[in-house]
Amino acid sequence: MIEVRGLTKGFGAARVLDGVDLSVVRGESLVIIGGSGAGKSVLLRSILGLERPDGGAILLGGQPATPQVRADFMRDFGMLFQNAALFDSLPVWRNVAFRLMTSLPRAEARARALDRLARVGLGPEVADRMPSELSGGMRKRVALARAIAADPRVIFFDEPTTGLDPQRAASINALIRGIVDETGATAVTITHDMTSVRSIADRVAMLARGRLIWQGDVAAMDSADDPELRGFVEGRPLA
Numbered sequence: 673m674i675e676v677r678g679l680t681k682g683f684g685a686a687r688v689l690d691g692v693d694l695s696v697v698r699g700e701s702l703v704i705i706g707g708s709g710a711g712k713s714v715l716l717r718s719i720l721g722l723e724r725p726d727g728g729a730i731l732l733g734g735q736p737a738t739p740q741v742r743a744d745f746m747r748d749f750g751m752l753f754q755n756a757a758l759f760d761s762l763p764v765w766r767n768v769a770f771r772l773m774t775s776l777p778r779a780e781a782r783a784r785a786l787d788r789l790a791r792v793g794l795g796p797e798v799a800d801r802m803p804s805e806l807s808g809g810m811r812k813r814v815a816l817a818r819a820i821a822a823d824p825r826v827i828f829f830d831e832p833t834t835g836l837d838p839q840r841a842a843s844i845n846a847l848i849r850g851i852v853d854e855t856g857a858t859a860v861t862i863t864h865d866m867t868s869v870r871s872i873a874d875r876v877a878m879l880a881r882g883r884l885i886w887q888g889d890v891a892a893m894d895s896a897d898d899p900e901l902r903g904f905v906e907g908r909p910l911a
């Protein structure tokens with residue numbers, strides 16, 4: 673579904689990505705972990721075409737990511753941004769239906785929005801409220817409903833649990849896993865929340881020093897002996 677080959681990207685003298693190789697297989701849930709500043713966002717932004725890599729290649733659905741290939745790919749993708757990124761001037765249902773409004777009549781778009789809100793545990797009474805009237809956890813749910821509004825085949829989750837208490841984080845993790853299982857969508861998540869990793873991932877890739885230093889099934893993570901991965905997973909203080 674997504675293939676990254678030898679990706680490099682630097683800012684000034686700093687080389688953030690130094691030859692990243694990554695394959696995301698259709699239908700899998702891949703979680704990319706790594707410390708703050710490791711380059712997770714730069715990698716995600718490069719895949720999305722928001723960052724211009726210095727070198728390497730990105731393939732989407734097996735084809736080099738030309739503007740046309742990227743445009744086709746983007747038609748089928750959903751994204752949950754770290755800060756929810758809702759439009760403050762639009763009521764909740766319009767936020768959820770945002771991408772549907774051009775292709776569906778208003779009443780159908782609203783019905784779809786209500787369905788997706790129900791899917792993430794929010795009742796119809798939330799639909800006409802403004803984002804500013806919601807708690808952080810509810811805003812994340814609305815953003816999740818928006819991400820799945822158009823039945824995407826690929827969904828990106830950027831730090832989905834940041835700023836949530838452990839129980840609300842657990843419900844977002846469970847929702848994400850449920851959506852991936854039910855829809856068969858391919859999911860790519862970046863996070864440093866190990867609880868998220870264990871709830872969401874089929875496979876884990878760890879980014880450090882500009883490279884993916886470990887990749888494997890989530891079940892293999894705890895028995896892997898890579899010292900950097902061990903330190904991260906166990907939350908050991910940095911030397």
Ligand SMILES: Nc1ncnc2c1ncn2[C@@H]1O[C@H](COP(=O)(O)OP(=O)(O)OP(=O)(O)O)[C@@H](O)[C@H]1O
Nearest residue numbers: 683686688706707708709710711712713714715864
């Ligand atoms: N536009 C930019 N200009 C200059 N430096 C940048 C830019 N974007 C990212 N960087 C640098 O690239 C490095 C990686 O940043 P990135 O945001 O990808 O890290 P991250 O792994 O997502 O971290 P976090 O977990 O804290 O969000 C950082 O050192 C950052 O300062």
